[in-house]
Amino acid sequence: MHKEFAEIYDVFMKHVDYKGWYKFLKSYMKNKGEVLDLGCGTGEFIYRFLKDGFSVTGVDISADMLKIAEEKIKSKNIKISSYKLIKDNIVSYSHIKKVDYVICNFDTVNYLENKKEFEKFIDKSAENLKKGGYLIFDAVTEEIFEEIFENGIFLDEEPEYTSIWRYEKLSFEKYFVEIDLFIKQKEEENLFRKYNEQHNKFIYDPQWIVKTVQSKGFEIFDVAKNPDFGESRIFFIFKKL
Ligand SMILES: C[S@@+](CC[C@H](N)C(=O)[O-])C[C@H]1O[C@@H](n2cnc3c(N)ncnc32)[C@H](O)[C@@H]1O
Missing domain, CATH: 3.40.50.150 (Vaccinia Virus protein VP39)
Structure with a gap:
């Protein structure tokens, strides 16, 4: 990550x-x-x-x-x-x-x-x-998922970027989180670069x-x-x- x-x-x-x-x-x-x-x-x-x-x-x-x-x-x-x-x-x-x-x-x-x-x-x-x-x-x-996500998705839109988050429950204590992030490139008004981040979250x-x-x-x-x-x-x- x-x-x-x-x-x-x-x-x-x-x-x-x-x-x-x-x-x-x-x-x-x-x-x-x-x-x-x-x-x-x-x-x-x-x-x-x-x-x-x-x-x-x-x-x-x-x-x-x-x-x-x-x-x-x-x-x-x-x-x-x-x-x-x-x-x-x-x-x-x-x-x-x-x-x-x-x-x-x-x-x-x-x-x-x-x-x-x-x-x-x-x-x-x-x-x-x-x-x-x-x-x-x-x-x-575990409440973090209810707090942040709506119907399993969280969308964050800002002038400089858009991020789309998804999660999946893997087991009793383990969650998988994936984020697609689109960052506006400085020089090019409408050109976005896509990043992908994946990680597990362990809940204690x-x-x-x-x-x-x-x-x-x-x-x-x-x-x-x-x-x-x-x-x-x-x-x-x-x-x-
Ligand atoms: C959510 S960020 C928090 C960064 C910082 N503490 C802050 O509050 O802005 C988690 C950070 O932990 C690091 N990290 C995750 N697992 C780690 C591990 N097992 N050992 C060392 N660093 C780890 C990541 O690379 C990342 O920089």
Whole structure:
């Protein structure tokens, strides 16, 4: 996922209130420190943390997403020594160093293939967090499909692009999502380039998430919803014991 798509990811996400989301994350991050941003994408959170004096390591499986993150951070004139970007899998990256905060945003955990992979993600997070450090991530519930799709289809039309989303339930916890995206080419008024993105979404039971993370050396700090970021999104905030 997110290969060609990386190029237009920020256009596609233009309605997301990253500023508000960042503020929401910061409400759980009272002290400055080191952040590990898993599935960091195009770096929308990274540059904000850097500007506020945090140091950040971003991990993402997509080299294309990381390239955009790198360009974005450079364009903000931030000290290079305070960040690192690593192309790796968030369930198996090599040990980084102990940080104060591990974050993973925008239902990136729902892209993991199954519960085993989710558990590996938690194990790696525990390995890289300082005692008393926070693990903050969000996951969407099955209601996301009712929230976004009407009769199985979601259509998003903007002057710069049109996107058509479809989904299919593959099994009890697994969904297939396909997006056709048509981006208007700058020079040619009525010429659109077509992109296709396909991914699976794995849906976890929120109670299973809490029980599993607690069993791996964390205590629950908060479980929160924020309607600004969707009714079907749940934020989980854990503290490492
Ligand atoms: C929905 S995007 C979220 C990006 C970013 N966190 C944000 O909020 O804008 C999901 C990101 O996770 C990355 N990703 C998905 N599965 C991954 C994995 N197993 N390991 C590392 N990155 C992954 C994708 O490449 C993509 O950049």
